Amino acid sequence: MSALTDDTTAREHPIAPFIRMERMPHIWCPTCGIGTVLKCFASALADTGVDLDKVSVVSGIGCTGRVAGYMRLDGFHSTHGRAIPFATGLKLGRPELLVTVFSGDGDLVGIGGNHFIHAARRNMDLLVILVNNFIYGMTGGQNAPTTPLTAHSSTMPFGNFERPFSLPHLAASCGASYVARWTCLQVRQLTWAFAEAIGRKGFRFIEVIAPCATLYARLNKLGSGLDLMRFYHDNVEIRNGADTREVDIGYQERIVCGKFRDEERPTYLEMMHEHYRKTLGDRYVPMPPEGGLIRGED
Amino acid sequence: MKADPRGVLTGTHYLDGDFACGEGAMAAGCRFVAGYPITPSTEVVERIARRFPMMGGTFIQMEDELASMAAVVGASWSGTKCMTVTSGPGFSLMMENIGLAAMMETPCVVVNVQRAGPSTGLPTMVGQADMMQARWGSHGDYELIAVCPRSPQEAFDLTIHAFNLSERYRVPVLVMMDECVGHMTEKVVIPPAGEIEVVPRRLTQRPPAEFLPYQTNGSLVPEFARAGDGFRFHTTGLTHDERGYPVMTAECQAKSVRRLMDKIRLNVGEIARVEEEDTDGADVVVVSYGITSRVARMGVALARERGVKVGTLRLVVVWPFPEARIRELAARVKAFVVPEINFGQIVLEVERCAAGKAAAVCVPHAGGGVHDPEAICQAILGAAR
Numbered sequence: 001m002s003a004l005t006d007d008t009t010a011r012e013h014p015i016a017p018f019i020r021m022e023r024m025p026h027i028w029c030p031t032c033g034i035g036t037v038l039k040c041f042a043s044a045l046a047d048t049g050v051d052l053d054k055v056s057v058v059s060g061i062g063c064t065g066r067v068a069g070y071m072r073l074d075g076f077h078s079t080h081g082r083a084i085p086f087a088t089g090l091k092l093g094r095p096e097l098l099v100t101v102f103s104g105d106g107d108l109v110g111i112g113g114n115h116f117i118h119a120a121r122r123n124m125d126l127l128v129i130l131v132n133n134f135i136y137g138m139t140g141g142q143n144a145p146t147t148p149l150t151a152h153s154s155t156m157p158f159g160n161f162e163r164p165f166s167l168p169h170l171a172a173s174c175g176a177s178y179v180a181r182w183t184c185l186q187v188r189q190l191t192w193a194f195a196e197a198i199g200r201k202g203f204r205f206i207e208v209i210a211p212c213a214t215l216y217a218r219l220n221k222l223g224s225g226l227d228l229m230r231f232y233h234d235n236v237e238i239r240n241g242a243d244t245r246e247v248d249i250g251y252q253e254r255i256v257c258g259k260f261r262d263e264e265r266p267t268y269l270e271m272m273h274e275h276y277r278k279t280l281g282d283r284y285v286p287m288p289p290e291g292g293l294i295r296g297e298d
Numbered sequence: 299m300k301a302d303p304r305g306v307l308t309g310t311h312y313l314d315g316d317f318a319c320g321e322g323a324m325a326a327g328c329r330f331v332a333g334y335p336i337t338p339s340t341e342v343v344e345r346i347a348r349r350f351p352m353m354g355g356t357f358i359q360m361e362d363e364l365a366s367m368a369a370v371v372g373a374s375w376s377g378t379k380c381m382t383v384t385s386g387p388g389f390s391l392m393m394e395n396i397g398l399a400a401m402m403e404t405p406c407v408v409v410n411v412q413r414a415g416p417s418t419g420l421p422t423m424v425g426q427a428d429m430m431q432a433r434w435g436s437h438g439d440y441e442l443i444a445v446c447p448r449s450p451q452e453a454f455d456l457t458i459h460a461f462n463l464s465e466r467y468r469v470p471v472l473v474m475m476d477e478c479v480g481h482m483t484e485k486v487v488i489p490p491a492g493e494i495e496v497v498p499r500r501l502t503q504r505p506p507a508e509f510l511p512y513q514t515n516g517s518l519v520p521e522f523a524r525a526g527d528g529f530r531f532h533t534t535g536l537t538h539d540e541r542g543y544p545v546m547t548a549e550c551q552a553k554s555v556r557r558l559m560d561k562i563r564l565n566v567g568e569i570a571r572v573e574e575e576d577t578d579g580a581d582v583v584v585v586s587y588g589i590t591s592r593v594a595r596m597g598v599a600l601a602r603e604r605g606v607k608v609g610t611l612r613l614v615v616v617w618p619f620p621e622a623r624i625r626e627l628a629a630r631v632k633a634f635v636v637p638e639i640n641f642g643q644i645v646l647e648v649e650r651c652a653a654g655k656a657a658a659v660c661v662p663h664a665g666g667g668v669h670d671p672e673a674i675c676q677a678i679l680g681a682a683r
Contacts, residue, residue: 020532023543053528058372069532069544074525076375077534077544079398082368085332085360089369090525092356093330093376097526115368118361276351285304285354292329292354292378293499293524294302 018042018052020072027066031225033184033210034064037131038071040187041102044194055098058087060107063137063212064130067102081112084119087126094291095269098127098198105132105146109165113145120174122268123202129194130167130205133212141215148251152219166248167207168260177202179244179261183209185232186257193259202267209255222252301325301458301494304353313486315479318450319409320345321488322457323381327496328407329355330380332369334362334388337421338477339411342383363388367395367408374404375533377499377524379461381407385477386415386428389435396470397436398535400558403468403512403520405499407460410472411480412588414639414665424477425665426588427640432472433617439555441562443569444472444617446587450484456614458494463569465497467561468519474616476639478589478668499524506530511542512554518561562618570620573612580609581632582681585624585648587613589668590637597637597674604675606682616644624651633681637661637674657681 013019019042028034045052052073059068061080068075078086083101091099101108108130109116119126135153136142143153143160146167150159172179178200182190190208197204211217211228222228232255239247240258247256266274276284305324313321320342323331331350333343347357360366366382373380384392389410399406410432414425428435432444443463447453453475460471502509502521511531512520523529536544537551562569577583582601586594591612601608611627613620624634624647633656636645642660649658661677663669 020543053530054526056525069534072530074375074530075532076372076525077532077536078368078371079394079535082364082395082398085365085368086372088358088360088365089330089332089372089374089380090376091372092358092369093373093378093380094524094526097376114361115365118365272356280351283352285352287329287354287356287378291376291524291526292356293376293501294327294329294379295498 015039015042018045018072020070023070026070028063029214031211031213032063033133033208034067034131036184036187037129037190037208037210038067040191041129041194042071043191044198047191048195048198050098050198054096055100056090057100057102058083058090060103060112062104062107064102064104065107081107081110082115083107084112084115084126084128088119088124091125095287096289099125100127100129102129104137105130105134106136106144109167109170110145117170117174120171120176120203120205123175123177123265124268125202127197127204128206130207131210132167132207133210133216135212135216137212137215141219148249150251154219164249166244168247169244171205172244172261175203175265176205176261177263177265178204180259181207181209181247182257183232183236183255184211185229185236200262202265299496299498301491301496302327303491306488306491306494308488308490311486311488312483313450314341314481314483315447315450315453315475316341316411316481317345318453318486319457319473319475322454323407323461324349324353324355325488325494326379326458326461328379328381328461330373330378331355331357331382332360332366332373333357333383334360334366336385336388338413338480339383339385339409342409342411363391364395367392370406371395371399371402371404374406375525377501379405379499381409383409383411385411385413386425387418389428389431393436397438397440399470400436400440400442401535402533404470405464405468406470407457407464408470408472409457410474412474412476420666422477423666424589424639424668426476426590426638427643427665429474429616429640429643432474439559441559442469442472442617443467443562443615444474446474446613446616447479448588448591448612449479450482450486453479454486454488458496462497465499466519467565468522469562474588476588510540512538513540514557518557518564566618566621569615569618570623571614572620572623573614575610577609577611577627580607582606582608582635582678583627583631584608584610584635584637584674584678585613585644586610586637587616587644590639593668593671594637594674596671597669597678600671600675601678604679606678608678613644619647619651621651624648625653628652628655631656633657633659635659635661635674635677635681637663637669637677639663639665639668
């Protein structure tokens, strides 16, 4: 094992307690942004002081999908595109849990797009962290529903001619209560956003733009991961409260970041409880916060 | 343990198979259901949606069957017993996450009220052609359990049994109903809660520091930890070791997948269930399941009138297949006659187990109706010759 995993490092690194250090080194490429996002999330968990025993991470498939396996939390590495419905079941089965979905753009809005819009519509009580690297990383650089127009991918070898999603706009129009976008460069804002969203309710969506040097940068001759970070530095425009109709991302154009929506809206569970209390009165028996497990004496 | 009385509608009822199945789930302790509307299964979730709010249960209508099945797998890790319900097209969409449930060893129940296919087929009419899909529908190797009720009473009883088996073996258990049983209305007796035996989720008693999610300690079924109890465990659909961590080697694959197979294959004696009549001294045995087992009775009666010694074997649990019993019978009967509402699925298993010692005669039906008992009788007469 490399020196990275020895006990000294584990003790000294502030987020080591949040990581399954025995699984290090991870599979992510040098200068990949996902580790940074994980670090910010772990810092936010530490800052907010939430009960870590009650935090679950659900991932789908892909590079970001591996997060659920690296964090020392209850972690579920589910199927491609299905992290949100898996998380929905987990949350409804034990409502006291803080259920976080941590996955990539291809997973959550490509194959899983239908679940994304419906969970946002329901304002389902989930914190959804989407790492957007504009491409399918794990399978080798194929076109994603987020690939900017004209950018190259392995399945759009002459440049992408499909219009991409603007994810904050998608989430906001479907009904998410919290919507933000940051890049891997704004680690402080990103950590604050995570901490803030942990304290909110309903469908909380945070898009994180992350560098993929191995595929996105290479196929587009954009240099190294460091060059992508430099690009974020020069081209990020922070506009909190921006109209999400105006935050779409063009190829190598400015990236609008910030908190776009932060509204108190009743969540799926709140709507359900309130409605049943109103219509059924005393006959309503809600599922207890600790879940529907029925304990019995044999 | 005994059933939670809140879920048990004790009494004598006049119910269709779909409603009875829903009552069985609630009696078994199911408290989370995710579903998507599809004929002829929807009445199961309609029943549950109406009764759940009064017993601490949550029903959610998901956006599709992929989501329903994924939600059920997620919910099971909360410790809540859970189920989804569908028919052919939805069953196809559930396959990937049925495989996830098998790989993660997640207890759950999936009801398929079979209609005629392929594709959209005959949405409101009977079929039994998903039997092999039940067995092998998801990719990769795995074992699961499938039960096959023949009446509304059995829809109730076997749904409880399905939950109990899924808890005991940590596998998805399929309730393979058919449209006829689902929509047939008959007397259903629901006993008092104190008389219904249910298997609770078996939570590990180990402290988190000593717990590994897939350690079996000599048994074939690992102990369960649910999310939120401080175990901070990991599970994945990737091939994994006892820690639940991915290990991408042929050795780990051999070890973990073999156990997934063995926990069912080595327990076939415990799990398999058939119901036999007059198989002693029979020349021909009719093997059937679901609604076809009821139609076959008439065919058997007609054949007996014409002097054939014919017995019946009904598959109550279809998967795992009762190989040993079919082999025993094959050594002393002339033939098996297998009527089913498809062009020959379970008959292939019968033929395999008979291994040439007895004939296996397929009596097919394309679906949309049940067999003419005379056709079954003629097949019996032909086989007896």
